[in-house]
Amino acid sequence: MTLYEPAYIKTYNSGLLNQKIEKANEALHNCKLCPRECGVDRHISKKGVCRTGFRARVVTYLPHFGEELSLRGTKGSGTIFFAFCSLLCNFCRNYHITHETAGKEVSDNELAEMMIFLQNQGCHNINFVTPSHVVPQILAALKIAIAKGLKIPLVYDTSSYDSIAALKLLEDVVDIYMPDFKFWNPETAKLTCNAENYPEVARKTIIEMHRQVGDLVINEAGLAERGLLIRHLVLPKGLADTAIIMKFIANEISPQSYVDIMPQYTPCGESFKIPGLAVPIQKKEFKAAIKDAEEAGITRLEEQKADFLL
Numbered sequence: 275m276t277l278y279e280p281a282y283i284k285t286y287n288s289g290l291l292n293q294k295i296e297k298a299n300e301a302l303h304n305c306k307l308c309p310r311e312c313g314v315d316r317h318i319s320k321k322g323v324c325r326t327g328f329r330a331r332v333v334t335y336l337p338h339f340g341e342e343l344s345l346r347g348t349k350g351s352g353t354i355f356f357a358f359c360s361l362l363c364n365f366c367r368n369y370h371i372t373h374e375t376a377g378k379e380v381s382d383n384e385l386a387e388m389m390i391f392l393q394n395q396g397c398h399n400i401n402f403v404t405p406s407h408v409v410p411q412i413l414a415a416l417k418i419a420i421a422k423g424l425k426i427p428l429v430y431d432t433s434s435y436d437s438i439a440a441l442k443l444l445e446d447v448v449d450i451y452m453p454d455f456k457f458w459n460p461e462t463a464k465l466t467c468n469a470e471n472y473p474e475v476a477r478k479t480i481i482e483m484h485r486q487v488g489d490l491v492i493n494e495a496g497l498a499e500r501g502l503l504i505r506h507l508v509l510p511k512g513l514a515d516t517a518i519i520m521k522f523i524a525n526e527i528s529p530q531s532y533v534d535i536m537p538q539y540t541p542c543g544e545s546f547k548i549p550g551l552a553v554p555i556q557k558k559e560f561k562a563a564i565k566d567a568e569e570a571g572i573t574r575l576e577e578q579k580a581d582f583l584l
């Protein structure tokens with residue numbers, strides 16, 4: 275039996291992690307870490323759309339038992355929730371975290387301590403939630419955490435609104451990419467998050483994530499070790515264009531893709547401003563989404579309970 279080693283250990287031992295940290299730190303001077311391309315100097319705490327300066331801001335960190343089965347296992351996924359976001363969907367379930375000022379700024383050392391704390395709690399992985407705007411801070415903290423004994427997989431839980439350059443910095447660092455493919459239609463993306471280019475960006479970034487880590491590998495204990503786990507939140511009135519997204523995943527990513535079709539959409543934030551988004555989804559809409567995935571040829575689907583839907 276070969277012992278599991280996360281990707282970042284080799285990257286750390288070879289010195290490549292230092293180079294990535296330097297590059298990422300430099301990128302903060304003219305921040306184009308995500309497709310918003312604000313061009314602000316975050317070293318002097320100038321802030322762009324993500325309202326995050328030089329330090330990452332953390333809202334909470336805890337063993338999370340609501341994540342996918344292969345991430346939560348029996349001891350939970352070690353989630354670290356970052357404040358703010360660069361995509362800013364106006365229906366966000368975590369609206370108070372992503373849109374409003376929450377949490378506290380943390381040093382690289384404090385972020386590293388959170389990772390070690392979660393590992394010591396028995397968590398099966400470190401799960402960075404909404405991390406696209408804090409890639410440099412994650413890399414710098416990771417180096418400290420590795421020196422302190424970090425050895426569990428890293429999960430990058432993203433909206434998919436990342437830049438390819440930022441993802442390249444994460445190559446051989448992140449073990450499990452968990453992108454959300456939200457919607458296909460640029461008009462929906464414009465209305466919900468003022469990011470008409472979201473669908474195009476998501477297609478490219480998910481292809482890049484898959485190139486780096488491949489399909490999801492789940493070990494004998496049922497835990498995810500490496501690969502791609504795609505999420506898709508079903509929206510009311512077909513607004514997510516689920517069928518087209520599922521065909522894209524099966525045909526352009528891999529028919530072996532592991533997909534979690536999520537039923538928990540509920541109107542939050544400013545969803546009432548968007549026609550169709552002011553209501554929860556119905557059970558028949560969720561069932562149709564599962565059928566869309568199956569018809570597209572996707573066989574690895576997270577089991578979801580949708581009894582709470584009408």
Ligand code: SF4
Nearest residue numbers: 305308311312322324
């Ligand atoms: S990470 Fe933040 S500052 Fe940088 S480009 Fe994206 S939104 Fe703008």
